[in-house]
Amino acid sequence: MKMKKRIWIRSMVAAAAATALTGMAWAQGAPVKIGVLATLEGPFAAGGADGMRGAELAIKQRGGVVAGRRIEMVRASSNANPDVAVNAVRKLVEQDKVDIVVGPLSGGEGIAVKDYSRSQPNMTFINGGSGAQATTLQNPSPNFFRFNTEGAQWMVGLGKAAMDKGYKRVMVIAEDYAFPYSQVQGFMSEFCRLGGRVPSKAWVPLGGKDYSSVIARIPKDVDALLVVLGGADAVNFLNQYEAAGGDKPLMGGSITVSQDVLNYRGKRRDSLVGTISAGPYADSFDGADWRAFVADYQKNYPVSAGGYPSPSLFALVYYTNMKAALDALDAVKGDLSGGQARYRDALSKLELRMPTGTVRLDGNRQAIGTTFVTEVVKDSRGELTTRVLRKVDNVDQMLGMKREEFQMGSRDVPACP
Amino acid sequence: MSAAQWRRAMNGGLRASSSADAARLTARAAPSRATTLGVAAASDPYAGSGAPRWLKFFWRTLSPRHVFTLALLLVFPWLATPFLTFQVAAQALLLGTIALSLTFLGGYGGMVSLAQMSVAGMSGYALAIFGSSSTPISLGWPWWLAVIVALVIATACATVIGWLSVRTEGIYTIMITLAFGVAFYYLVLQNYTVFNGFQGFQRVYPPEVLGLNWREPVPFYFLCLFWAMAAYLAVKWLVRTPFGIALQGVRDNPRRMAALGFDVVAHRVAAYAVAGLMAAVGGVLLVWYNGLITPGSVNTGWQINILVIAVLGGMRHPIGAFLGAIIFVLLQTFAIDLIDRERFNLVIGVVFLAIVLFSPDGLLGLWAKLRSRFGSNQTVTSLQRRH
Numbered sequence: 001m002k003m004k005k006r007i008w009i010r011s012m013v014a015a016a017a018a019t020a021l022t023g024m025a026w027a028q029g030a031p032v033k034i035g036v037l038a039t040l041e042g043p044f045a046a047g048g049a050d051g052m053r054g055a056e057l058a059i060k061q062r063g064g065v066v067a068g069r070r071i072e073m074v075r076a077s078s079n080a081n082p083d084v085a086v087n088a089v090r091k092l093v094e095q096d097k098v099d100i101v102v103g104p105l106s107g108g109e110g111i112a113v114k115d116y117s118r119s120q121p122n123m124t125f126i127n128g129g130s131g132a133q134a135t136t137l138q139n140p141s142p143n144f145f146r147f148n149t150e151g152a153q154w155m156v157g158l159g160k161a162a163m164d165k166g167y168k169r170v171m172v173i174a175e176d177y178a179f180p181y182s183q184v185q186g187f188m189s190e191f192c193r194l195g196g197r198v199p200s201k202a203w204v205p206l207g208g209k210d211y212s213s214v215i216a217r218i219p220k221d222v223d224a225l226l227v228v229l230g231g232a233d234a235v236n237f238l239n240q241y242e243a244a245g246g247d248k249p250l251m252g253g254s255i256t257v258s259q260d261v262l263n264y265r266g267k268r269r270d271s272l273v274g275t276i277s278a279g280p281y282a283d284s285f286d287g288a289d290w291r292a293f294v295a296d297y298q299k300n301y302p303v304s305a306g307g308y309p310s311p312s313l314f315a316l317v318y319y320t321n322m323k324a325a326l327d328a329l330d331a332v333k334g335d336l337s338g339g340q341a342r343y344r345d346a347l348s349k350l351e352l353r354m355p356t357g358t359v360r361l362d363g364n365r366q367a368i369g370t371t372f373v374t375e376v377v378k379d380s381r382g383e384l385t386t387r388v389l390r391k392v393d394n395v396d397q398m399l400g401m402k403r404e405e406f407q408m409g410s411r412d413v414p415a416c417p
Numbered sequence: 418m419s420a421a422q423w424r425r426a427m428n429g430g431l432r433a434s435s436s437a438d439a440a441r442l443t444a445r446a447a448p449s450r451a452t453t454l455g456v457a458a459a460s461d462p463y464a465g466s467g468a469p470r471w472l473k474f475f476w477r478t479l480s481p482r483h484v485f486t487l488a489l490l491l492v493f494p495w496l497a498t499p500f501l502t503f504q505v506a507a508q509a510l511l512l513g514t515i516a517l518s519l520t521f522l523g524g525y526g527g528m529v530s531l532a533q534m535s536v537a538g539m540s541g542y543a544l545a546i547f548g549s550s551s552t553p554i555s556l557g558w559p560w561w562l563a564v565i566v567a568l569v570i571a572t573a574c575a576t577v578i579g580w581l582s583v584r585t586e587g588i589y590t591i592m593i594t595l596a597f598g599v600a601f602y603y604l605v606l607q608n609y610t611v612f613n614g615f616q617g618f619q620r621v622y623p624p625e626v627l628g629l630n631w632r633e634p635v636p637f638y639f640l641c642l643f644w645a646m647a648a649y650l651a652v653k654w655l656v657r658t659p660f661g662i663a664l665q666g667v668r669d670n671p672r673r674m675a676a677l678g679f680d681v682v683a684h685r686v687a688a689y690a691v692a693g694l695m696a697a698v699g700g701v702l703l704v705w706y707n708g709l710i711t712p713g714s715v716n717t718g719w720q721i722n723i724l725v726i727a728v729l730g731g732m733r734h735p736i737g738a739f740l741g742a743i744i745f746v747l748l749q750t751f752a753i754d755l756i757d758r759e760r761f762n763l764v765i766g767v768v769f770l771a772i773v774l775f776s777p778d779g780l781l782g783l784w785a786k787l788r789s790r791f792g793s794n795q796t797v798t799s800l801q802r803r804h
Contacts, residue, residue: 081713094500177615
């Protein structure tokens with residue numbers, strides 16, 4: 001009992017000291033608080049942690065100071081559920097009193113946070129990793145910005161690469177929510193235009209464990225599979241497909257062939273070699289800026305400290321959006337007064353120099369950027385990595401269609417059976 | 418009336434051979450009817466007054482601490498920040514309402530149902546489907562009609578769930594209700610024509626009524642407070658009515674109750690229906706609180722969270738649901754500030770474990786233990802064990 005009391009008193013003292021310290025920091029020179037929301041729980045926990053690293057790296061590169069104001073990063077966590085994400089963002093905004101929010105990570109969360117951002121017109125929200133098309137196409141919010149290209153943009157170029165490889169008929173296996181719909185649309189709109197056929201699509205629940213029924217449904221006459229599954233789901237599917245004796249060539253979605261999947265340590269992982277995919281980056285892209293970014297990531301987050309051998313997609317997109325937040329803050333000399341109107345103006349006009357190329361925003365505050373078509377190869381150290389087949393610049397959200405004929409991707413759009 | 422008292426009453430009434438005798442026993446146990454039968458009239462100071470029965474009920478149950486708590490709840494929004502009012506207090510009240518439906522079923526009916534969150538989700542989904550949202554599926558009915566339809570549908574579903582699961586006992590009830598919950602989760606996850614699959618319904622907001630935006634923290638807090646108190650008082654009142662007493666009898670010894678002429682199945686199904694209505698009210702508030710409903714709101718995690726809330730506070734008393742909800746919401750919101758951001762779920766788990774380990778009766782049991790050790794020599798009803 002006495003012991004308990006002592007611990008209690010100690011923790012109270014510690015808490016008081018912590019409060020006093022943060023109070024002092026505040027007095028020293030009004031830091032800018034940036035809340036970062038990523039999925040530290042649930043199906044994307046590994047990706048969320050790497051997203052946090054990316055965001056932190058952008059701050060570290062500036063030495064934690066922008067225009068004389070210290071940057072304070074406040075982390076928040078969700079589990080890929082929209083209601084949890086909104087609760088976490090609301091805590092960042094209303095309780096932790098952050099100035100800018102960067103996040104969330106997954107598609108449904110992005111739409112929910114965008115809807116919440118309308119209720120806080122004097123705050124600025126910058127996307128983290130979420131890639132749902134609807135976020136900026138339906139009811140776009142004037143204070144929600146997205147400097148990463150989204151799911152459909154990431155797949156531009158893959159359709160042509162598939163035709164080049166001789167895949168004429170492809171079956172799609174994808175998770176059943178907004179982000180994979182976009183990915184499949186990005187692939188199919190080009191693939192179908194070039195004469196390819198998609199006779200069958202299997203939409204599986206997020207976080208599914210058993211893919212045997214899907215594997216049994218794969219038609220004999222398809223040339224390849226397009227697998228748009230993320231994280232643990234992709235690993236589960238690959239395992240079960242191998243175990244069932246599957247031998248069709250694979251194509252991957254942008255988060256299927258990400259570092260967290262390539263790092264999977266199963267003995268069958270060599271079957272991933274040769275998989276083509278597309279995404280906003282490629283490990284082996286040899287632009288000088290990209291090399292520098294990768295080196296910086298590796299220096300700050302060595303594998304021994306839990307980092308990946310090379311930054312994952314989530315690290316890159318969080319880095320991108322955090323960098324945009326900081327660059328714009330620099331452009332307005334750290335001035336967030338007047339309901340942040342000048343800051344948002346600077347964000348809209350920003351020409352963001354990224355490791356992968358220049359990014360600018362369209363009228364809905366959505367990024368226009370570069371997409372890489374890649375192939376999985378094994379490097380000299382035996383690590384799986386990707387090789388660039390093609391680089392497509394200035395990919396916008398309309399995928400080359402006119403705004404009036406553009407339809408958002410869904411389970412049944414587009415279709416070419 | 419606690420289980421032990423009931424058992425004493427039952428044992429005392431062993432000589433009773435007809436259901437008429439049982440009815441008299443019930444009446445003696447239920448003070449609200451005592452005046453008419455005159456059994457316990459002497460102990461009731463308000464027996465002589467001509468006030469309506471509900472007013473007498475209030476006089477009998479209210480004590481200074483109730484008045485104090487109520488006053489605190491009424492001024493709370495002006496003492497706390499809008500964030501605490503909305504995200505902590507209002508959320509705790511609406512989760513408490515859903516957990517209260519489980520406390521009522523489990524504590525007074527002896528049936529632990531994991532489907533309460535699903536019932537709440539059914540009313541939430543019904544509200545989104547019949548009311549308005551940003552999804553084209555929504556029918557856009559007037560909000561009051563959509564709310565009524567949502568409550569009716571959810572209560573009907575709860576009744577059906579109850580009717581199918583009342584013949585089971587103990588762990589089997591948990592299993593069958595868990596199965597209903599999981600089935601509902603996968604239904605809304607995979608059905609696109611009605612439930613819009615993974616994306617669910619966004620922008621389901623409370624209406625503007627009486628010139629007030631009910632999504633603002635203070636109005637929404639009072640909306641939740643009103644319905645939470647309504648549910649709380651309803652349970653307090655219901656467990657002293659003949660129906661409530663009989664339900665507790667069914668909990669303690671269904672065979673004896675059946676032998677006395679009570680319809681055990683009917684009582685249990687009715688309890689499910691009542692609990693379903695409470696959960697449905699909580700579900701409407703939940704959707705308005707989140708502004709959206711997706712399968713994530715009715716997954717297994719949330720089904721168990723409701724059980725955790727109820728157990729955490731203590732199942733012996735309706736207030737336990739709300740105490741548990743407050744602790745739960747505070748932990749969910751602030752645990753991330755206490756520890757390494759990637760490990761905060763550990764704090765939540767450890768606190769739950771500690772409470773359940775040191776006090777199987779939850780917070781109420783802990784409170785009762787402390788009182789019996791340090792405090793006055795009042796009798797502590799919450800410590801009585803039910804076997």
